[in-house]
Amino acid sequence: MSGSNVLFDAQGPKGRRLSLILSGVGLLLLAAGAAWVYSVLAAPRVATSGVELPSMLDPSRWDIFLDPRVWNRIIFVGVANTLKAASVAAVGAVALGVVFSLLRSAQTRWIRIPIAIILEFFRGMPVLLMMLFILLAGSTGAYWAVVIALILYNGALIGEALRAGLVALPRGQREAGLSLGMRPLQSRLLVEFPQAFRQMLPIIVAQLVVLLKDTSLGFIVGYPELIRVTMNNIASAVGNRYLFSLFFVTLVLYLIMNLSLSWFARWLSRRTASGGKAGRAGRGRRRPPEDPNDAMLNMRQASTDAAASATGGSV
Protein backbone atom coordinates (compact mmCIF):
# COMPACT_ATOMS: atom_id res chain seq x y z
CA MET A 1 0.00 0.00 0.00
CA SER A 2 2.29 2.73 -1.13
CA GLY A 3 -0.01 5.65 -1.83
CA SER A 4 -1.80 6.19 1.42
CA ASN A 5 -3.98 8.88 -0.17
CA VAL A 6 -6.33 6.09 -1.22
CA LEU A 7 -7.34 6.05 2.40
CA PHE A 8 -9.26 9.28 2.36
CA ASP A 9 -11.34 11.10 -0.23
CA ALA A 10 -10.12 14.11 -2.06
CA GLN A 11 -11.53 16.58 0.39
CA GLY A 12 -14.50 18.78 -0.37
CA PRO A 13 -14.68 22.44 0.67
CA LYS A 14 -15.72 21.52 4.21
CA GLY A 15 -13.02 18.93 4.64
CA ARG A 16 -10.41 21.21 3.15
CA ARG A 17 -11.39 23.91 5.57
CA LEU A 18 -11.22 21.49 8.50
CA SER A 19 -7.84 20.20 7.39
CA LEU A 20 -6.63 23.77 6.95
CA ILE A 21 -7.87 24.68 10.42
CA LEU A 22 -6.22 21.61 11.92
CA SER A 23 -3.01 22.40 10.08
CA GLY A 24 -3.24 25.95 11.39
CA VAL A 25 -3.81 24.74 14.93
CA GLY A 26 -0.89 22.36 14.55
CA LEU A 27 1.34 25.13 13.29
CA LEU A 28 0.22 27.39 16.12
CA LEU A 29 1.02 24.68 18.65
CA LEU A 30 4.43 24.18 17.07
CA ALA A 31 5.03 27.91 17.06
CA ALA A 32 3.96 28.12 20.69
CA GLY A 33 6.33 25.28 21.52
CA ALA A 34 9.15 27.00 19.68
CA ALA A 35 8.37 30.29 21.41
CA TRP A 36 8.36 28.55 24.77
CA VAL A 37 11.73 26.92 24.05
CA TYR A 38 13.03 30.30 22.92
CA SER A 39 11.78 32.02 26.05
CA VAL A 40 13.36 29.37 28.24
CA LEU A 41 16.62 29.73 26.36
CA ALA A 42 16.55 33.50 26.41
CA ALA A 43 15.67 33.85 30.08
CA PRO A 44 18.61 34.54 32.37
CA ARG A 45 19.55 31.56 34.49
CA VAL A 46 19.53 31.88 38.24
CA ALA A 47 22.14 29.66 39.80
CA THR A 48 21.44 27.84 43.05
CA SER A 49 23.64 30.38 44.83
CA GLY A 50 21.29 33.12 43.68
CA VAL A 51 23.71 34.60 41.17
CA GLU A 52 22.11 35.57 37.89
CA LEU A 53 23.86 34.03 34.90
CA PRO A 54 23.52 35.18 31.28
CA SER A 55 20.84 33.46 29.19
CA MET A 56 21.58 30.61 26.79
CA LEU A 57 21.35 32.92 23.80
CA ASP A 58 23.55 35.57 25.36
CA PRO A 59 26.59 36.38 23.19
CA SER A 60 28.88 35.56 26.10
CA ARG A 61 27.83 31.93 25.72
CA TRP A 62 28.59 31.84 22.03
CA ASP A 63 31.69 33.99 21.63
CA ILE A 64 34.10 31.04 21.57
CA PHE A 65 32.85 30.28 18.09
CA LEU A 66 34.47 33.49 16.87
CA ASP A 67 37.79 31.95 17.74
CA PRO A 68 39.22 30.05 14.76
CA ARG A 69 41.19 27.78 17.10
CA VAL A 70 37.96 26.34 18.47
CA TRP A 71 36.75 25.55 14.98
CA ASN A 72 40.16 24.08 14.24
CA ARG A 73 39.74 21.71 17.15
CA ILE A 74 36.18 20.84 16.23
CA ILE A 75 36.74 20.26 12.53
CA PHE A 76 40.29 18.98 12.34
CA VAL A 77 40.27 16.91 15.48
CA GLY A 78 36.64 16.04 16.25
CA VAL A 79 35.04 15.69 12.84
CA ALA A 80 38.26 14.35 11.34
CA ASN A 81 38.59 11.63 13.98
CA THR A 82 34.94 10.67 13.61
CA LEU A 83 35.26 10.43 9.85
CA LYS A 84 38.57 8.61 10.08
CA ALA A 85 37.20 5.92 12.37
CA ALA A 86 34.00 5.68 10.33
CA SER A 87 35.71 5.35 6.97
CA VAL A 88 38.27 2.79 8.08
CA ALA A 89 35.53 0.82 9.83
CA ALA A 90 33.24 1.10 6.80
CA VAL A 91 35.82 -0.34 4.44
CA GLY A 92 36.67 -3.08 6.90
CA ALA A 93 33.03 -3.89 7.60
CA VAL A 94 32.11 -4.24 3.92
CA ALA A 95 35.16 -6.41 3.28
CA LEU A 96 34.44 -8.57 6.30
CA GLY A 97 30.78 -8.72 5.33
CA VAL A 98 31.70 -10.09 1.91
CA VAL A 99 33.89 -12.76 3.49
CA PHE A 100 31.24 -13.64 6.08
CA SER A 101 28.51 -13.94 3.48
CA LEU A 102 30.60 -16.25 1.30
CA LEU A 103 31.61 -18.43 4.24
CA ARG A 104 28.09 -18.44 5.67
CA SER A 105 26.66 -19.72 2.41
CA ALA A 106 29.46 -22.22 1.85
CA GLN A 107 28.62 -25.78 0.82
CA THR A 108 30.74 -27.32 3.54
CA ARG A 109 28.96 -27.74 6.82
CA TRP A 110 32.24 -27.34 8.74
CA ILE A 111 32.52 -23.79 7.58
CA ARG A 112 28.88 -22.79 7.46
CA ILE A 113 27.77 -23.71 10.96
CA PRO A 114 30.63 -22.22 13.03
CA ILE A 115 30.37 -19.02 10.99
CA ALA A 116 26.63 -18.89 11.65
CA ILE A 117 27.27 -19.13 15.39
CA ILE A 118 29.97 -16.46 15.26
CA LEU A 119 27.67 -14.13 13.33
CA GLU A 120 24.85 -14.68 15.80
CA PHE A 121 27.23 -13.89 18.64
CA PHE A 122 28.51 -10.67 17.09
CA ARG A 123 25.06 -9.44 16.21
CA GLY A 124 23.56 -10.27 19.56
CA MET A 125 25.81 -8.20 21.76
CA PRO A 126 26.18 -4.45 22.09
CA VAL A 127 28.92 -2.74 20.09
CA LEU A 128 29.87 -0.82 23.18
CA LEU A 129 30.58 -4.02 25.06
CA MET A 130 32.69 -5.22 22.15
CA MET A 131 34.67 -1.98 22.26
CA LEU A 132 35.30 -2.38 25.96
CA PHE A 133 36.29 -5.99 25.41
CA ILE A 134 38.85 -5.10 22.76
CA LEU A 135 40.08 -2.15 24.80
CA LEU A 136 40.67 -4.21 27.94
CA ALA A 137 41.49 -7.65 26.60
CA GLY A 138 43.38 -6.55 23.52
CA SER A 139 44.96 -3.40 24.98
CA THR A 140 44.89 -1.84 21.54
CA GLY A 141 44.17 1.74 22.40
CA ALA A 142 40.82 3.46 21.99
CA TYR A 143 41.03 4.09 18.25
CA TRP A 144 41.47 0.45 17.29
CA ALA A 145 38.96 -0.65 19.90
CA VAL A 146 36.33 1.54 18.23
CA VAL A 147 37.31 0.56 14.70
CA ILE A 148 37.63 -3.18 15.27
CA ALA A 149 34.39 -3.43 17.22
CA LEU A 150 32.55 -1.52 14.50
CA ILE A 151 34.09 -3.73 11.82
CA LEU A 152 33.08 -6.94 13.58
CA TYR A 153 29.54 -5.83 14.43
CA ASN A 154 28.68 -4.21 11.12
CA GLY A 155 30.58 -6.85 9.18
CA ALA A 156 28.30 -9.46 10.73
CA LEU A 157 25.18 -7.45 9.83
CA ILE A 158 26.35 -6.75 6.28
CA GLY A 159 27.35 -10.39 5.88
CA GLU A 160 23.85 -11.47 6.86
CA ALA A 161 22.32 -8.98 4.42
CA LEU A 162 24.52 -10.16 1.57
CA ARG A 163 23.74 -13.77 2.33
CA ALA A 164 20.04 -12.99 2.25
CA GLY A 165 20.64 -11.36 -1.13
CA LEU A 166 22.47 -14.47 -2.37
CA VAL A 167 19.69 -16.80 -1.27
CA ALA A 168 16.98 -14.58 -2.70
CA LEU A 169 18.45 -14.77 -6.20
CA PRO A 170 16.53 -16.92 -8.67
CA ARG A 171 17.90 -20.46 -8.57
CA GLY A 172 18.40 -20.36 -12.31
CA GLN A 173 21.33 -17.99 -11.95
CA ARG A 174 23.42 -20.59 -10.19
CA GLU A 175 22.20 -23.39 -12.41
CA ALA A 176 23.12 -21.39 -15.47
CA GLY A 177 26.57 -20.72 -14.10
CA LEU A 178 27.14 -24.36 -13.28
CA SER A 179 25.81 -25.55 -16.61
CA LEU A 180 28.32 -23.33 -18.35
CA GLY A 181 30.99 -25.40 -16.70
CA MET A 182 31.89 -23.00 -13.90
CA ARG A 183 32.95 -24.44 -10.62
CA PRO A 184 30.60 -23.65 -7.70
CA LEU A 185 32.97 -21.00 -6.34
CA GLN A 186 33.32 -19.40 -9.75
CA SER A 187 29.59 -19.22 -10.19
CA ARG A 188 29.24 -17.74 -6.72
CA LEU A 189 31.86 -15.06 -7.28
CA LEU A 190 31.25 -14.22 -10.93
CA VAL A 191 27.51 -14.72 -11.35
CA GLU A 192 25.63 -14.63 -8.08
CA PHE A 193 27.62 -12.37 -5.83
CA PRO A 194 27.69 -9.27 -8.04
CA GLN A 195 23.91 -9.42 -8.37
CA ALA A 196 23.36 -9.93 -4.65
CA PHE A 197 25.69 -7.05 -3.88
CA ARG A 198 23.82 -4.65 -6.11
CA GLN A 199 20.50 -5.74 -4.71
CA MET A 200 21.65 -5.21 -1.17
CA LEU A 201 23.62 -2.02 -1.77
CA PRO A 202 20.99 0.30 -0.24
CA ILE A 203 20.88 -1.84 2.89
CA ILE A 204 24.65 -1.76 3.14
CA VAL A 205 24.78 2.02 2.83
CA ALA A 206 21.98 2.37 5.39
CA GLN A 207 24.05 0.22 7.70
CA LEU A 208 27.01 2.53 7.12
CA VAL A 209 24.88 5.44 8.39
CA VAL A 210 24.38 3.43 11.55
CA LEU A 211 28.12 2.83 11.68
CA LEU A 212 28.82 6.55 11.41
CA LYS A 213 26.44 7.21 14.29
CA ASP A 214 28.01 4.45 16.34
CA THR A 215 31.46 6.03 16.19
CA SER A 216 30.01 8.35 18.83
CA LEU A 217 30.32 5.45 21.28
CA GLY A 218 34.00 6.36 21.25
CA PHE A 219 32.91 9.07 23.66
CA ILE A 220 32.41 6.41 26.31
CA VAL A 221 35.56 4.37 25.69
CA GLY A 222 37.74 7.47 25.44
CA TYR A 223 38.38 7.90 21.74
CA PRO A 224 38.58 11.64 20.93
CA GLU A 225 35.81 11.78 18.32
CA LEU A 226 33.45 14.69 17.78
CA ILE A 227 31.38 14.43 20.95
CA ARG A 228 34.38 13.87 23.15
CA VAL A 229 36.28 16.76 21.61
CA THR A 230 33.43 19.24 21.94
CA MET A 231 31.64 18.18 25.08
CA ASN A 232 34.66 17.04 27.02
CA ASN A 233 37.93 18.56 25.87
CA ILE A 234 36.75 21.95 24.70
CA ALA A 235 34.05 22.23 27.35
CA SER A 236 36.54 21.64 30.13
CA ALA A 237 39.00 24.07 28.57
CA VAL A 238 36.57 26.97 28.15
CA GLY A 239 34.22 26.28 31.02
CA ASN A 240 30.82 24.74 31.41
CA ARG A 241 28.84 27.80 30.46
CA TYR A 242 29.52 26.95 26.83
CA LEU A 243 28.11 23.45 27.23
CA PHE A 244 24.80 24.24 25.58
CA SER A 245 26.25 26.08 22.59
CA LEU A 246 28.81 23.31 22.10
CA PHE A 247 26.04 20.74 22.23
CA PHE A 248 24.09 22.66 19.61
CA VAL A 249 27.08 22.86 17.25
CA THR A 250 27.82 19.15 17.72
CA LEU A 251 24.22 18.25 16.95
CA VAL A 252 24.23 20.31 13.76
CA LEU A 253 27.52 18.78 12.61
CA TYR A 254 26.21 15.26 13.21
CA LEU A 255 22.98 16.02 11.39
CA ILE A 256 24.91 17.37 8.40
CA MET A 257 27.08 14.24 8.20
CA ASN A 258 24.31 11.72 8.75
CA LEU A 259 21.64 13.38 6.66
CA SER A 260 23.94 13.69 3.66
CA LEU A 261 24.88 10.01 3.94
CA SER A 262 21.19 9.09 4.35
CA TRP A 263 20.25 11.09 1.30
CA PHE A 264 23.03 9.41 -0.62
CA ALA A 265 21.63 6.04 0.44
CA ARG A 266 18.15 7.00 -0.67
CA TRP A 267 19.42 8.29 -4.00
CA LEU A 268 21.42 5.12 -4.48
CA SER A 269 18.45 2.87 -3.76
CA ARG A 270 16.26 4.83 -6.15
CA ARG A 271 18.91 4.52 -8.79
CA THR A 272 19.42 0.83 -8.32
CA ALA A 273 15.67 0.30 -8.15
CA SER A 274 15.08 1.70 -11.63
CA GLY A 275 16.97 1.27 -14.88
CA GLY A 276 18.74 -1.91 -15.83
CA LYS A 277 17.63 -3.69 -12.71
CA ALA A 278 13.93 -3.40 -13.40
CA GLY A 279 13.71 -6.55 -15.47
CA ARG A 280 15.32 -8.77 -12.92
CA ALA A 281 13.65 -7.13 -9.99
CA GLY A 282 10.33 -7.77 -11.65
CA ARG A 283 11.18 -11.44 -11.83
CA GLY A 284 11.97 -11.67 -8.16
CA ARG A 285 9.09 -11.52 -5.74
CA ARG A 286 10.45 -8.51 -3.92
CA ARG A 287 10.61 -5.06 -5.34
CA PRO A 288 13.79 -3.24 -4.37
CA PRO A 289 12.95 -1.08 -1.39
CA GLU A 290 12.59 2.62 -2.03
CA ASP A 291 13.77 3.80 1.30
CA PRO A 292 16.99 2.36 2.65
CA ASN A 293 15.56 2.45 6.12
CA ASP A 294 12.62 0.45 4.93
CA ALA A 295 15.24 -1.68 3.29
CA MET A 296 16.71 -2.43 6.67
CA LEU A 297 13.34 -3.74 7.72
CA ASN A 298 12.81 -5.58 4.46
CA MET A 299 16.05 -7.35 5.08
CA ARG A 300 14.15 -9.52 7.49
CA GLN A 301 11.83 -10.61 4.74
CA ALA A 302 14.82 -11.40 2.62
CA SER A 303 16.31 -13.49 5.34
CA THR A 304 13.05 -15.35 5.77
CA ASP A 305 13.23 -16.30 2.17
CA ALA A 306 16.65 -17.51 3.10
CA ALA A 307 14.90 -19.61 5.73
CA ALA A 308 17.03 -17.91 8.28
CA SER A 309 16.34 -17.02 11.82
CA ALA A 310 18.22 -13.82 12.01
CA THR A 311 18.76 -11.51 14.90
CA GLY A 312 19.31 -8.36 12.93
CA GLY A 313 18.58 -4.85 13.97
CA SER A 314 19.30 -1.60 12.34
CA VAL A 315 18.82 0.76 15.18
Add this chain to the structure above:
Amino acid sequence: MDAVIENLPRYFSGFGYTLLLLVVAGIAAFIIGTLIAAMRISPVASLRGFATVYTELVRNTPLTLILFFCAFILPYFGVDFSYLVFAMIGLSVYTSPFVAEALRSGINGVPIGQAEAARSVGLGFGQSVTLVILPQAFRMTVPPLINVFIALTKNTSVAGGFFVAELFTIGKELANDNGNAVIAILLGVATFYLIITVPLGLVAGRIEKRLAVQR
Protein backbone atom coordinates in the same frame (compact mmCIF):
# COMPACT_ATOMS: atom_id res chain seq x y z
CA MET B 1 35.17 -18.28 35.74
CA ASP B 2 35.33 -18.05 39.53
CA ALA B 3 35.21 -14.31 39.25
CA VAL B 4 31.97 -14.57 37.31
CA ILE B 5 30.34 -16.93 39.78
CA GLU B 6 31.43 -14.89 42.79
CA ASN B 7 29.94 -11.76 41.30
CA LEU B 8 26.69 -13.26 40.09
CA PRO B 9 24.60 -11.05 42.44
CA ARG B 10 26.11 -7.93 40.88
CA TYR B 11 25.45 -9.32 37.42
CA PHE B 12 21.84 -9.86 38.38
CA SER B 13 21.45 -6.34 39.73
CA GLY B 14 22.89 -4.96 36.47
CA PHE B 15 20.68 -7.27 34.46
CA GLY B 16 17.70 -5.99 36.43
CA TYR B 17 18.49 -2.41 35.46
CA THR B 18 18.99 -3.43 31.84
CA LEU B 19 15.59 -5.15 31.85
CA LEU B 20 14.00 -2.15 33.56
CA LEU B 21 15.43 0.21 30.94
CA LEU B 22 14.33 -2.17 28.18
CA VAL B 23 10.76 -2.51 29.41
CA VAL B 24 10.11 1.12 30.31
CA ALA B 25 11.85 2.60 27.28
CA GLY B 26 10.29 -0.07 25.07
CA ILE B 27 6.74 0.75 26.17
CA ALA B 28 7.30 4.51 25.99
CA ALA B 29 8.94 4.23 22.56
CA PHE B 30 6.06 2.08 21.38
CA ILE B 31 3.51 4.70 22.45
CA ILE B 32 5.42 7.64 20.94
CA GLY B 33 6.19 5.64 17.81
CA THR B 34 2.55 4.69 17.29
CA LEU B 35 1.55 8.35 17.59
CA ILE B 36 4.22 9.34 15.07
CA ALA B 37 3.18 6.58 12.66
CA ALA B 38 -0.47 7.66 12.97
CA MET B 39 0.57 11.23 12.20
CA ARG B 40 2.50 10.08 9.16
CA ILE B 41 -0.52 8.51 7.50
CA SER B 42 -3.04 11.13 8.68
CA PRO B 43 -4.92 13.39 6.25
CA VAL B 44 -3.65 16.54 7.99
CA ALA B 45 -0.60 17.83 6.16
CA SER B 46 1.02 19.65 9.06
CA LEU B 47 0.94 16.52 11.22
CA ARG B 48 2.52 14.53 8.39
CA GLY B 49 5.23 17.16 8.03
CA PHE B 50 5.93 17.28 11.73
CA ALA B 51 6.19 13.50 11.97
CA THR B 52 8.54 13.33 9.00
CA VAL B 53 10.85 16.01 10.38
CA TYR B 54 10.85 14.39 13.81
CA THR B 55 11.71 11.00 12.32
CA GLU B 56 14.52 12.36 10.18
CA LEU B 57 16.06 14.45 12.95
CA VAL B 58 15.99 11.87 15.70
CA ARG B 59 17.04 9.00 13.50
CA ASN B 60 20.12 10.86 12.33
CA THR B 61 21.27 11.88 15.80
CA PRO B 62 23.61 9.49 17.61
CA LEU B 63 22.18 7.91 20.74
CA THR B 64 25.22 9.07 22.68
CA LEU B 65 24.39 12.68 21.89
CA ILE B 66 20.74 12.26 22.89
CA LEU B 67 21.71 10.68 26.18
CA PHE B 68 24.27 13.41 26.72
CA PHE B 69 21.52 15.97 26.21
CA CYS B 70 19.29 14.22 28.72
CA ALA B 71 21.98 13.70 31.32
CA PHE B 72 23.83 17.02 31.17
CA ILE B 73 21.82 19.67 29.33
CA LEU B 74 18.34 19.00 30.74
CA PRO B 75 19.43 19.49 34.37
CA TYR B 76 20.79 22.81 33.23
CA PHE B 77 17.22 23.85 32.47
CA GLY B 78 16.02 22.84 35.88
CA VAL B 79 14.69 19.39 34.93
CA ASP B 80 15.52 17.30 37.95
CA PHE B 81 15.37 13.53 37.57
CA SER B 82 17.69 10.68 38.42
CA TYR B 83 20.09 9.50 35.73
CA LEU B 84 18.01 6.36 35.38
CA VAL B 85 14.96 8.39 34.33
CA PHE B 86 17.07 10.52 32.01
CA ALA B 87 18.37 7.36 30.34
CA MET B 88 14.82 6.07 29.96
CA ILE B 89 13.73 9.34 28.34
CA GLY B 90 16.70 9.34 25.98
CA LEU B 91 16.26 5.71 24.96
CA SER B 92 12.51 6.12 24.35
CA VAL B 93 13.01 9.21 22.22
CA TYR B 94 15.80 7.56 20.24
CA THR B 95 13.82 4.35 19.65
CA SER B 96 10.46 5.96 18.82
CA PRO B 97 11.15 6.85 15.15
CA PHE B 98 12.34 3.31 14.51
CA VAL B 99 9.09 1.97 15.94
CA ALA B 100 7.18 4.42 13.76
CA GLU B 101 9.08 3.29 10.68
CA ALA B 102 8.46 -0.37 11.47
CA LEU B 103 4.73 0.30 11.81
CA ARG B 104 4.67 2.38 8.67
CA SER B 105 6.50 -0.26 6.68
CA GLY B 106 3.93 -2.78 7.88
CA ILE B 107 1.13 -0.50 6.71
CA ASN B 108 2.91 0.02 3.41
CA GLY B 109 3.17 -3.75 3.09
CA VAL B 110 -0.61 -4.17 2.90
CA PRO B 111 -1.55 -4.46 -0.79
CA ILE B 112 -3.12 -1.26 -2.05
CA GLY B 113 -6.10 -3.25 -3.33
CA GLN B 114 -7.13 -3.80 0.30
CA ALA B 115 -7.42 -0.07 0.90
CA GLU B 116 -9.20 0.42 -2.41
CA ALA B 117 -11.64 -2.37 -1.61
CA ALA B 118 -12.31 -0.93 1.83
CA ARG B 119 -12.91 2.52 0.39
CA SER B 120 -15.09 1.18 -2.41
CA VAL B 121 -17.49 -0.53 -0.03
CA GLY B 122 -17.88 2.84 1.61
CA LEU B 123 -15.67 2.72 4.69
CA GLY B 124 -14.24 6.02 5.86
CA PHE B 125 -10.62 6.78 6.75
CA GLY B 126 -10.94 5.69 10.36
CA GLN B 127 -12.90 2.58 9.50
CA SER B 128 -10.66 1.39 6.71
CA VAL B 129 -7.56 1.96 8.81
CA THR B 130 -8.82 0.26 11.95
CA LEU B 131 -10.88 -2.53 10.40
CA VAL B 132 -8.97 -3.43 7.25
CA ILE B 133 -5.44 -2.06 7.13
CA LEU B 134 -4.17 -2.31 10.71
CA PRO B 135 -5.20 -5.92 11.41
CA GLN B 136 -3.26 -7.00 8.35
CA ALA B 137 -0.39 -4.60 8.92
CA PHE B 138 0.03 -5.70 12.50
CA ARG B 139 1.10 -9.24 11.61
CA MET B 140 3.73 -7.97 9.24
CA THR B 141 4.87 -5.46 11.80
CA VAL B 142 5.70 -7.90 14.56
CA PRO B 143 9.06 -9.16 13.26
CA PRO B 144 10.51 -5.70 12.49
CA LEU B 145 9.20 -4.45 15.83
CA ILE B 146 10.96 -7.29 17.61
CA ASN B 147 14.08 -6.25 15.75
CA VAL B 148 13.71 -2.73 17.02
CA PHE B 149 13.45 -4.06 20.56
CA ILE B 150 16.51 -6.25 20.06
CA ALA B 151 18.39 -3.14 19.01
CA LEU B 152 17.00 -1.32 22.05
CA THR B 153 18.32 -4.10 24.28
CA LYS B 154 21.77 -3.55 22.88
CA ASN B 155 21.40 0.21 23.08
CA THR B 156 20.66 0.14 26.80
CA SER B 157 24.38 -0.48 27.18
CA VAL B 158 25.02 3.11 26.10
CA ALA B 159 23.16 4.27 29.20
CA GLY B 160 26.00 2.64 31.10
CA GLY B 161 28.19 5.50 29.93
CA PHE B 162 25.80 7.94 31.61
CA PHE B 163 25.81 6.82 35.22
CA VAL B 164 23.22 4.05 35.12
CA ALA B 165 24.47 0.92 36.86
CA GLU B 166 23.24 -1.53 34.24
CA LEU B 167 25.06 -4.54 32.81
CA PHE B 168 27.68 -2.62 30.88
CA THR B 169 28.68 -0.54 33.90
CA ILE B 170 28.78 -3.64 36.08
CA GLY B 171 30.99 -5.31 33.49
CA LYS B 172 33.32 -2.31 33.44
CA GLU B 173 33.60 -2.18 37.22
CA LEU B 174 34.09 -5.92 37.57
CA ALA B 175 36.73 -5.86 34.83
CA ASN B 176 38.56 -3.14 36.73
CA ASP B 177 38.39 -5.10 39.98
CA ASN B 178 39.45 -8.42 38.46
CA GLY B 179 42.22 -7.48 36.08
CA ASN B 180 43.24 -11.11 35.61
CA ALA B 181 39.82 -12.35 34.52
CA VAL B 182 38.74 -9.59 32.15
CA ILE B 183 37.79 -11.96 29.34
CA ALA B 184 35.65 -14.21 31.52
CA ILE B 185 33.93 -11.23 33.13
CA LEU B 186 33.05 -9.58 29.84
CA LEU B 187 31.93 -12.86 28.25
CA GLY B 188 29.65 -13.18 31.26
CA VAL B 189 28.16 -9.78 30.48
CA ALA B 190 27.78 -10.73 26.82
CA THR B 191 25.94 -13.89 27.86
CA PHE B 192 23.33 -11.85 29.69
CA TYR B 193 22.73 -9.72 26.61
CA LEU B 194 22.54 -12.79 24.42
CA ILE B 195 19.96 -14.28 26.81
CA ILE B 196 17.65 -11.47 25.74
CA THR B 197 18.59 -10.93 22.11
CA VAL B 198 18.95 -14.47 20.76
CA PRO B 199 15.53 -15.79 21.88
CA LEU B 200 13.86 -12.60 20.66
CA GLY B 201 15.56 -13.10 17.31
CA LEU B 202 14.42 -16.71 17.15
CA VAL B 203 10.84 -15.68 17.93
CA ALA B 204 10.95 -13.03 15.22
CA GLY B 205 12.29 -15.55 12.72
CA ARG B 206 9.66 -18.11 13.66
CA ILE B 207 6.77 -15.63 13.33
CA GLU B 208 8.12 -14.40 10.06
CA LYS B 209 8.43 -17.86 8.61
CA ARG B 210 4.80 -18.52 9.50
CA LEU B 211 3.73 -15.28 7.90
CA ALA B 212 5.78 -16.01 4.81
CA VAL B 213 3.74 -19.14 4.25
CA GLN B 214 0.45 -17.37 4.77
CA ARG B 215 1.27 -14.57 2.40
